[in-house]
Amino acid sequence: xxxxxxxxxxxxxxxxxxxxxxxxxxxxxxxxxxxxxxxxxxxxxxxxxxxxxxxxxxxxxxxxxxxxxxxxxxxxxxxxxxxxxxxxxxxxxxxxxxxxxxxxxxxxxxxxxxxxxxxxxxxxxxxxxxxxxxxxxxxxxxxxxxxxxxxxxxxxxxxxxxxxxxxxxxxxxxxxxxxxxxxxxxxxxxxxxxxxxxxxxxxxxxxxxxxxxxxxxxxxxxxxxxxxxxxxxxxxxxxxxxxxxxxxxxxxxxxxxxxxxxxxxxxxxxxxxxxxxxxxxxxxxxxxxxxxxxxxxxxxxxxxxxxxxxxxxxxxx
Numbered sequence: 110x111x112x113x114x115x116x117x118x119x120x121x122x123x124x125x126x127x128x129x130x131x132x133x134x135x136x137x138x139x140x141x142x143x144x145x146x147x148x149x150x151x152x153x154x155x156x157x158x159x160x161x162x163x164x165x166x167x168x169x170x171x172x173x174x175x176x177x178x179x180x181x182x183x184x185x186x187x188x189x190x191x192x193x194x195x196x197x198x199x200x201x202x203x204x205x206x207x208x209x210x211x212x213x214x215x216x217x218x219x220x221x222x223x224x225x226x227x228x229x230x231x232x233x234x235x236x237x238x239x240x241x242x243x244x245x246x247x248x249x250x251x252x253x254x255x256x257x258x259x260x261x262x263x264x265x266x267x268x269x270x271x272x273x274x275x276x277x278x279x280x281x282x283x284x285x286x287x288x289x290x291x292x293x294x295x296x297x298x299x300x301x302x303x304x305x306x307x308x309x310x311x312x313x314x315x316x317x318x319x320x321x322x323x324x325x326x327x328x329x330x331x332x333x334x335x336x337x338x339x340x341x342x343x344x345x346x347x348x349x350x351x352x353x354x355x356x357x358x359x360x361x362x363x364x365x366x367x368x369x370x371x372x373x374x375x376x377x378x379x380x381x382x383x384x385x386x387x388x389x390x391x392x393x394x395x396x397x398x399x400x401x402x403x404x405x406x407x408x409x410x411x412x413x414x415x416x417x418x419x420x421x422x423x424x425x426x
Contacts, residue, residue, distance in 0.1 A: 119175045122146060127208070131215035138212075140204035145212070146176050146191040153186035157348045158221040160190045160243075162232035165197050165271060177232060185341055187348075188221065192235065198275040199257060200235040206282065209242045218243050223348045225249055229331040233297075237313070238282045241291035248295040249347045251331040255309040256284040264308045267328075286312040293317065294351040296343075298334070300326045302377065319352055325373040326364070333370050337363040366397050368408075375412040384416040384423075391416070 122135035130136040130147065138145040149155060161177040176182070176191020183189070192205055200206075218224055224246040226236035233253025240246045256262050258277045261284055277283070289295060297313060298321040299306040306328055310320060326333040334340050339360045346353045364370045371394050378387035391413035395406060 119173070119179070121173045122148070127211035127215050127217075131212065131217040132220075138208055140208050142195050142198070142202035142204035143200070143208065144191075144193040144195075145208050146193060147189070148176065148179070148183070148191075149188040152188065154348075155186065155188045156222040157187050158190060158218065158224045159187045159344065159348075160192060160224060160226045160236070160246075162192045162200065162226070162228035162235040162239075163194045164228065164230045164232040165268065168194060168197050177228065181335065181340060182344075185344065187344070192239075196275070197231070197271040199231045199254070199271075200238070201276050201282065205235070206239055206242060209239055213243060218246075223247070225344065225348050227251075227344070228253070230254065230328065234285050237285035237292065237295060237297075238288050240293075240295070241288050245293050247293055247347055247351055248297075249343060250295065250297050251334070252299050252303070252306050252328050253285065253297060253309065253313075254305075255286045255312045258283060262309065262312070265305050267305060289313050289315045289318060294347075295319070296321060296347050296353055298323055298330055298343075300324060300328065300330050303328050321353060321357075323361070323364075325370050325377060327369065327373055329369065333364050333367050334361075336367040336369070337361055339363065365394070372408060375409070379412065379415065382419075384420045387416040388413055388420075 122137040124139060125133055125136040127138060130138055134150040136147045159182055161182070163177050167174065167177050176189045176193070179189060179191065192209070194200055194202070194205065212218065224243055225248070226240050226246055227249045228236040229251035230253065233250030236248050236250050237253055240248045254265065257265060257272045294317050296319045297310055299310050301307045301322045302324055323330050323333065334343065339357060342357055342360055343353060346357060374390060375387060378390060391409050394409045
């Protein structure tokens with residue numbers, strides 16, 4: 110799950126050790142299992158640090174690659190620290206936490222007024238797990254797993270190949286639910302109709318946790334957020350207020366024009382046999398998308414025809 114846009118050309122920062130990196134505007138710290146890639150400098154929001162974590166899809170992008178979501182974060186002017194894994198391991202490795210601890214020990218994070226850890230799926234798991242390593246840090250996690258340990262989370266059966274190749278035995282950082290009480294504030298966004306994501310979220314409840322339930326956004330809810338244009342608003346709310354208010358939900362109405370959301374809601378209506386609802390939803394989508402590319406409307410028309418046929422079949426029977 111990349112950030113959904115073409116990657117800009119980006120030069121690799123100079124390689125530094127944690128002590129020298131603590132005051133640098135750009136740096137790359139390489140480790141055995143992970144890297145830290147920092148882009149800072151005199152930007153408009155440079156006193157806010159976004160710590161972003163790779164997910165399964167970004168591992169496939171090869172090297173060099175900037176921090177996860179860098180192409181989205183760069184125009185917003187935030188300082189960005191990318192925590193980059195060398196493998197699809199959910200950061201179940203010693204390198205990433207050791208490098209974060211080393212930077213914390215050098216005072217790096219104290220340069221910033223606000224620190225927000227972000228990630229999706231695997232990256233969301235890591236953001237929640239590692240947030241206690243940075244005093245006062247907040248988290249914005251999209252569709253995160255709490256753990257992939259089969260004993261703790263027997264409901265989780267996705268990503269079997271990647272899970273099989275990573276270590277899910279023993280602490281520390283085995284279970285993000287154990288980290289939640291030690292996080293200043295966490296905002297977790299997930300689709301409640303995805304059974305696994307709903308079950309993981311239920312394990313991470315706390316007075317310091319705000320849940321944003323986004324039906325029909327699927328496990329790749331981050332894509333709907335990005336396509337709806339509400340990602341900057343979410344980041345700003347978490348970085349400055351630590352909570353997400355009604356303004357986000359008003360802006361998030363734009364999801365109605367996002368293809369992934371449209372496909373999901375039409376598929377759900379069809380599966381449940383809600384044919385009149387599907388027809389009304391399809392007609393609303395067609396009106397909304399009348400100025401868009403014609404190809405974008407084909408699946409909506411097809412779903413509507415299927416619902417009309419199903420209703421006629423029921424009436425004829």
